[in-house]
Amino acid sequence: xxxxxxxALAAAVAIAGVVPSRAAERETIVIQHIHADEEAAxxxxxxxxxxxxxxxxxxxxxxxxxxxxxxxxxxEGPDISMVADWGGLSRYYLDIRPFISAKxxxxxxxxxxxxxxxxxxxxxxxxxxxxxxGAVTLNGAFVNVTLFKQAHVDLPAPxxxxxxxxxxxxxxxxxxxxxxxxxxxxxxxxxxxxxxSYGAKLVDENGxxxxxxxxxxxxxxxxxxxxxxxxPMDLWGAVGGTTHLDRFSDFxxxxxxxxxxxSWSLFLMDRNVGDAFDxxxxxxxxxxxxxxxxxxxxxxxxxxxxxxxxxxxxxLAFLAREDNMREALARHANIPAATSLVKxxxxxxxxxxxVRDALAAFTRQMPNVPAQAYTFQGWRYxxxxxxxxxxxxxxxxxHELDVDTALAFxxxxxxxxxxxxxx
Amino acid sequence: xxxxxTGYKATLVPWLFLTPNLAIILLFSLGPVxxxxxxxxxxxxxxxxxxxxxxxxxxxxxxxxxxxxxxxxTCSRDLFWRAVGNAVIFVPTQVAVMIGFALVTAIAxxxxxxxxxxxxxxxxxxxxxxxVVVAMTWLWLLQRDGALNGILGIFGFDRxxxxxxxxxxxxxxxxxxxxxxxGFYTIILLAGLQSIxxxxxxxxxxxxxxxxxxxxxxxxxxxxxVLLVVFILAVIRxxxxxxxxxxxxxGGPGTATKMIVHYIFDTGFAVMPRNYGLAxxxxxxxxxxxxxxxxIQMRLARGAGGANx
Numbered sequence: 001x002x003x004x005x006x007x008a009l010a011a012a013v014a015i016a017g018v019v020p021s022r023a024a025e026r027e028t029i030v031i032q033h034i035h036a037d038e039e040a041a042x043x044x045x046x047x048x049x050x051x052x053x054x055x056x057x058x059x060x061x062x063x064x065x066x067x068x069x070x071x072x073x074x075x076e077g078p079d080i081s082m083v084a085d086w087g088g089l090s091r092y093y094l095d096i097r098p099f100i101s102a103k104x105x106x107x108x109x110x111x112x113x114x115x116x117x118x119x120x121x122x123x124x125x126x127x128x129x130x131x132x133x134g135a136v137t138l139n140g141a142f143v144n145v146t147l148f149k150q151a152h153v154d155l156p157a158p159x160x161x162x163x164x165x166x167x168x169x170x171x172x173x174x175x176x177x178x179x180x181x182x183x184x185x186x187x188x189x190x191x192x193x194x195x196x197s198y199g200a201k202l203v204d205e206n207g208x209x210x211x212x213x214x215x216x217x218x219x220x221x222x223x224x225x226x227x228x229x230x231x232p233m234d235l236w237g238a239v240g241g242t243t244h245l246d247r248f249s250d251f252x253x254x255x256x257x258x259x260x261x262x263s264w265s266l267f268l269m270d271r272n273v274g275d276a277f278d279x280x281x282x283x284x285x286x287x288x289x290x291x292x293x294x295x296x297x298x299x300x301x302x303x304x305x306x307x308x309x310x311x312x313x314x315x316l317a318f319l320a321r322e323d324n325m326r327e328a329l330a331r332h333a334n335i336p337a338a339t340s341l342v343k344x345x346x347x348x349x350x351x352x353x354x355v356r357d358a359l360a361a362f363t364r365q366m367p368n369v370p371a372q373a374y375t376f377q378g379w380r381y382x383x384x385x386x387x388x389x390x391x392x393x394x395x396x397x398x399h400e401l402d403v404d405t406a407l408a409f410x411x412x413x414x415x416x417x418x419x420x421x422x423x
Numbered sequence: 424x425x426x427x428x429t430g431y432k433a434t435l436v437p438w439l440f441l442t443p444n445l446a447i448i449l450l451f452s453l454g455p456v457x458x459x460x461x462x463x464x465x466x467x468x469x470x471x472x473x474x475x476x477x478x479x480x481x482x483x484x485x486x487x488x489x490x491x492x493x494x495x496x497t498c499s500r501d502l503f504w505r506a507v508g509n510a511v512i513f514v515p516t517q518v519a520v521m522i523g524f525a526l527v528t529a530i531a532x533x534x535x536x537x538x539x540x541x542x543x544x545x546x547x548x549x550x551x552x553x554x555v556v557v558a559m560t561w562l563w564l565l566q567r568d569g570a571l572n573g574i575l576g577i578f579g580f581d582r583x584x585x586x587x588x589x590x591x592x593x594x595x596x597x598x599x600x601x602x603x604x605x606g607f608y609t610i611i612l613l614a615g616l617q618s619i620x621x622x623x624x625x626x627x628x629x630x631x632x633x634x635x636x637x638x639x640x641x642x643x644x645x646x647x648x649v650l651l652v653v654f655i656l657a658v659i660r661x662x663x664x665x666x667x668x669x670x671x672x673x674g675g676p677g678t679a680t681k682m683i684v685h686y687i688f689d690t691g692f693a694v695m696p697r698n699y700g701l702a703x704x705x706x707x708x709x710x711x712x713x714x715x716x717x718x719i720q721m722r723l724a725r726g727a728g729g730a731n732x
Contacts, residue, residue, distance in 0.1 A: 075471075088696070233584060239675040242693055245673075422467070
């Protein structure tokens with residue numbers, strides 16, 4: 001009896017070894033994203049395409065910034081990933097144009113034109129389609145309306161400047177004994193909105209960082225707000241280097257009148273604030289050159305090292321399908337990136353009216369994002385510039401450098417980074 | 424012939440036993456050093472060695488390019504020199520405080536006090552914690568809405584900006600790293616204290632020597648070899664300080680608590696585009712300084728051992 005069991009087992013092992021399983025036969029690619037709920041799209045794709053398989057991996061945002069570039073540099077990593085540094089990694093992207101139909105290519109160009117350009121890393125000759133972005137994020141200003149009402153101060157009207165908002169926030173904070181008038185994430189990406197509003201160019205046609213009067217004005221204003229107590233030192237003054245820091249919890253706890261963060265925090269508002277106080281997302285504060293919000297967010301791209309470029313292209317085309325984009329946007333209270341969805345709007349059945357209003361406010365401002373903001377967003381050395389700006393502005397706040405020296409260092413840091421990568 | 428054969432065997436056998444360990448040391452210690460050297464003399468942000476271009480010593484000269492080393496703003500890589508400047512203050516301060524506290528604690532724990540085992544455990548406990556846990560715990564205590572300000576608030580005091588003032592942040596960095604590592608050195612010193620023969624103390628007691636005289640003339644001289652080991656270990660650890668401060672202050676405010684390893688990490692892994700060459704050059708320079716320093720200490724230690732012996 002024991003002998004026959006052993007024979008049966010041996011036969012089973014032999015068959016399993018010789019006959020490959022169905023799963024092993026199927027083409028398989030790996031995609032990674034920071035949000036677990038993005039797996040819903042993967043499951044749907046797998047259901048619709050039983051002949052292939054997409055495997056989902058959830059990773060941290062820090063992993064996208066620090067591990068992914070190293071993985072890609074060593075020829076490893078997922079087949080498709082969410083990327084936050086659109087242009088910085090463009091040399092690793094797979095051009096999916098040869099693997100999609102002409103009709104699909106035209107659809108990508110039409111819907112994601114603004115995003116495809118910065119993803120090409122500043123190469124003006126390229127017509128590559130590196131991926132898509134169903135959602136974009138926008139920097140934005142959150143205002144505690146309840147505090148304004150309690151202080152009997154009118155909300156500054158659309159078109160109000162950064163100075164108007166600073167003054168109004170100080171007045172409200174004084175009247176309501178709120179701890180902080182204004183806060184901004186410790187992120188040079190957020191600061192770039194302020195800088196662009198005052199006419200900073202940040203990057204020129206030759207791909208070089210620009211220090212101009214606009215940038216200087218923005219830094220001086222920003223430093224002055226820290227010196228006079230409009231902004232606390234707990235963010236930009238609390239840590240050093242490139243450390244990202246946000247205190248959106250201050251806004252959710254009613255400790256700050258005006259918070260400059262981003263659209264990605266919206267989903268927290270229903271969950272953590274609810275009806276505790278009245279709040280809204282206001283139009284971009286203006287500078288002398290405009291009222292600018294920096295775009296950003298997650299683009300989905302495939303990588304050249306993939307062994308299944310066709311499948312990667314097929315999956316990205318699937319993500320770019322209108323019904324799938326609508327589902328993804330509704331899942332995570334995001335702003336649409338595709339041109340047709342920006343025009344037609346998106347339904348957010350799971351979100352409160354306040355969040356829907358905020359999303360509408362963000363979406364309304366999408367067409368106002370200037371080309372220069374997209375150029376900066378897609379610049380290959382944007383990360384170097386953001387890192388340098390964060391580090392050097394913090395040094396000004398702690399009196400290590402004056403504004404002019406700090407800006408000279410920013411320019412030098414970025415130029416050295418460019419030279420070092422070209423050696 | 425037989426003697427020659429025996430001699431050959433006597434030479435071969437030790438090498439036979441040593442070879443596996445030597446191979447591991449070569450692979451995992453010398454190998455990374457050589458790779459580090461290769462990155463230090465090559466450029467571009469490519470990771471593959473084959474895709475990197477030879478740049479000679481330019482990464483080293485970039486780091487050393489400075490008009491006035493005492494004024495970091497005049498240096499090509501000012502952040503590196505700010506980190507060096509911080510280390511010059513941080514290392515002696517932290518090592519002195521650490522060894523001072525560890526010695527006092529070890530002497531206290533060496534006495535016949537109640538619950539001695541419990542206190543030994545308490546002092547050693549932070550050593551077992553992850554540096555990130557240590558830093559996060561202190562961050563929660565020290566931040567604007569942290570426990571420390573909460574306690575001050577209860578007694579009607581204003582909040583204190585513990586980590587946004589450069590001097591305070593530096594002091595807290597010293598304190599937190601001492602708190603985290605003191606237990607380790609305390610245990611070593613305690614072992615050293617326990618190895619001093621009790622009859623020497625009894626003789627001193629019979630001679631009615633004062634406690635201070637006993638400490639100065641007996642404890643300290645006999646503890647000197649152990650203290651030297653502790654000193655070397657503490658200095659190396661102090662120069663390499665990274666994780667606790669990285670989590671606690673991120674090197675800030677400004678660059679007030681930026682350390683050399685932090686600079687290396689930022690340059691090689693955090694800032695885009697990655698400058699592996701510069702980071703490798705900085706780490707080689709740091710390694711070289713530590714090597715020279717350790718060699719001097721070892722020589723001093725041998726001298727002290729010779730004197731004792």
